[in-house]
Amino acid sequence: MRNPLERFIIGAGFVGCTLFAAVGVNAEPSEWVKADYINHCGSCHGADGSGNGPMADQLKGKPSDLTLLAKNNGGNFPYPKVYRTIDGTWDTGNRRPHGSKEMPIWGDDFRRTAAGENSYMETKGRIMSIIQYIESLQKK
Numbered sequence: 001m002r003n004p005l006e007r008f009i010i011g012a013g014f015v016g017c018t019l020f021a022a023v024g025v026n027a028e029p030s031e032w033v034k035a036d037y038i039n040h041c042g043s044c045h046g047a048d049g050s051g052n053g054p055m056a057d058q059l060k061g062k063p064s065d066l067t068l069l070a071k072n073n074g075g076n077f078p079y080p081k082v083y084r085t086i087d088g089t090w091d092t093g094n095r096r097p098h099g100s101k102e103m104p105i106w107g108d109d110f111r112r113t114a115a116g117e118n119s120y121m122e123t124k125g126r127i128m129s130i131i132q133y134i135e136s137l138q139k140k
Helices: 004-026 031-045 079-087 106-113 119-136
Strands: none
Touching (some): 031 119, 079 106, 106 119
16 A cells, blocks of 8 residues: 555646646647747648648648648547657657658757757657647647
């Protein structure tokens, strides 16, 4: 049997995680996440995610309509595919060119700007925040 302090810590962690998940599901994206999306994705995919950004006409192919990702995936948002596309890696960590060569591999850019021993987690968190923002753009 665990001692009272261990039970308290585990219980507090459980309550905190539950609260974080509940608040995160319904929370509006923060301004910095919106800015990150606009700065890295919006020029091609558009502020609304529909693929009509100001640079879209300059590309060889039309940028993906990010608002249809869930609809085109049987109603389920394709988190792993979107993550790998933004990060530019497969699950095994091998480098790969993703999509057209016109789309930057933002994971490399984010890793270069992250500093210190937490750069991996900072990069992963930044990508996940952008993914949550893209998920919020989905058409029902």
